[in-house]
Amino acid sequence: MSLSDRAVVDQFNLRFPKGMREQLKDMAMRNCRSMNSEIIFQLQTAISDNVETKKADAQA
Numbered sequence: 228m229s230l231s232d233r234a235v236v237d238q239f240n241l242r243f244p245k246g247m248r249e250q251l252k253d254m255a256m257r258n259c260r261s262m263n264s265e266i267i268f269q270l271q272t273a274i275s276d277n278v279e280t281k282k283a284d285a286q287a
Contacts, residue, residue, distance in 0.1 A: 251266060254269075
């Protein structure tokens, strides 16, 4: 990531429950991603799933 890219990236410090960091590390390794990329992927998936669930609930 270049210096100009870093200027547009939002940073957030996060504390994990005991054991979660190791789980994320293992998931990242299995998926050939960095830990940061794995966290972003998992968050995007959870958010997308949540939005789809709300849409389905609204149509029901």
